[in-house]
Amino acid sequence: MTAISRRRVLGYGLGLGAAALGLAACGDDANDTPQAAGNGGKDYTGPKVQLNLWNGFTGGDGDIFKKLVDQFNGEHTNIAITVATYKWEDYYAKLPGAVSSGNGPDIAVMHIDMLATFAARKVIQPIDDVASALGLSESDFAPTVWKGGIYQDKRYGIPLDMHPVGLYYNKALFQQAGLDPAKPPTNKAELESALGALKQAGIQGFWVSPFQFTGGMTAYSLVYQFGGSLYNADATKAAFNSTEAVDAVSWFTKLIADGHSPANVGQDADYLALKSGKNAFNVNGIWQVNDLKKSPDVQWGVAPVPQLGSKKAVWANSHNFTIVQQKKADANKVAGAKVFINWLSQHSLDWAAGGQVPARNAVREDPKFKELAEISTLAAELPDAVFPPAAPGIGDVTALFYTAFNEAVLGKKTPKQALDDGVAKADKLLEDNRKKYGS
CATH class of the missing domain: 3.40.190.10 (Periplasmic binding protein-like II)
Structure with a gap:
């Protein structure tokens, strides 16, 4: 994002309460999802799925993000990701209504301070199984960022970065x-x-x-x-x-x-x-x-x-991947979404070049990350990051x-x-x- 356009995120959390009302019952059938052809994010062997992904990367970071998605699509013949990009304030205002009407995305990029709000209204679903199936834990990430993805003892976000x-x-x-x-x-x-x-x-x-x-x-x-x-x-x-x-x-x-x-x-x-x-x-x-x-x-x-x-x-703040609730759950789509989230987390070195500190320890420890001198310098602040509470x-x-x-x-x-x-x-x-x- 450009320097001036960053002030658009002043809209984070503002005016979303009314938009989110009435969503408490949305997607309740997600917990009845049958087993899909996959193993929680490591791979997916089912029929081809088309997944919609929403994000707010409208600047230079958006170009980098789209290149990564194209790379993923090229490497996975049975998963196709389609990206929709909105200004962040428009995105957060639009998402609850889209989910309520059954027109929401499958995957949503969300800031860490927004997870609790959308989790409380069941716009996004818990993804503890993603972390457990992949063997991910706090030791794989910066602790402050990892803990920030939890609301009421359930994980709703897999962190991509910290800024x-x-x-x-x-x-x-x-x-x-x-x-x-x-x-x-x-x-x-x-x-x-x-x-x-x-x-x-x-x-x-x-x-x-x-x-x-x-x-x-x-x-x-x-x-x-x-x-x-x-x-x-x-x-x-x-x-x-x-x-x-x-x-x-x-x-x-x-x-x-x-x-x-x-x-x-x-x-x-x-x-x-x-x-x-x-x-x-x-x-x-x-x-x-x-x-x-x-x-x-x-x-x-x-x-x-x-x-x-x-x-x-x-x-x-931190960008997290979330899986969106659906009126009718599709186990194959959820399985495909988990594969994408895991893949992009592992490939976040390229994302760092866009001006982000990778949340994943292994990526920050890569010698190539150290070559990003200024970004690497600010990565030292990871232990000092203070996020708003998950409320x-x-x-x-x-x-x-x-x-x-x-x-x-x-x-x-x-x-x-x-x-x-x-x-x-x-x-x-x-x-x-x-x-x-x-x-």
Whole structure:
């Protein structure tokens, strides 16, 4: 995906509650599926099946994904995958109705923070048998990503990748401020020292975006780094107004008052300023690596997000494969879908070139992955990835944190007041979600 188009994922989880209503009974006959000609994903020996796959890869990653699907189709004479691609927000809004009417896909690529919502409404089906038949376990994947595919003790997603945020920096501005471009900051003291040097050189070094992309994702990371959390342990209450969370947001927003960022930064202006030599630091997604490679005149680097608090933590998301519920189950189609999911997981090295960290350990350990220097650098953040809890409708609730952060950055409210107000709304929505989704 391109840099600017990534903000389309602001639609993740938003407005999906109403669309998903009425699906609780959809696909209940899936559990009565007869045995198919296959063994849970290792191979498929039955009659030829035509499978529809939906995804939201509308940018350069979509071209890579389609090439992989073509390769799979060429290697499997009895399984044919047809790909349908939509903008992510359109895709998530369209999927529940399509499944309810019997026109849904067989396979759906889904972000990890959406699994619980669609599992609760039985849009997707449990796939524990895929993992067990293939002998897959947590030891085969990054633990954070593997655990994120579970809802109510059942697995609904097989992870393909993880895409975290990282610290991008402008090497030319480093040199202008007398900083070593080979040594990006790794902690709070080093970052604050660098910002001081940049300020002395007349450079506003860290532009604070009030939008989810990318200021909100930075604040999300800092809340956890400072020892806080967005939710309590069972996600029944919001917790992003804790002392730790307030301290994190206050530190970040104070960069504006201290002259390290202009006020009222526009959408994507922080990233564009990095590219144009006006902003030294930008916490942004791994997907920007390939975009920056298209600008040979920009001297840049990328590193893990510095540890500014008591522990390491970063915002991240993950693409997972899911198998969609059907009004009438077809065991052969399900068996064929499992073969495809397993195959693409094993062939995710090519996918990494599109700006993703492979979830599968064996792929990340491949010497060829190490050659993807920038992607490999951010793969070090895998243990630090913090995903939202597996609760239905959690995307709507997390959006309230981003709204509160926006109000704090724009000076509409103090950080504490903004976060307090956000938590009050979040707690109400969490209660409403429990009633809506029956959890």
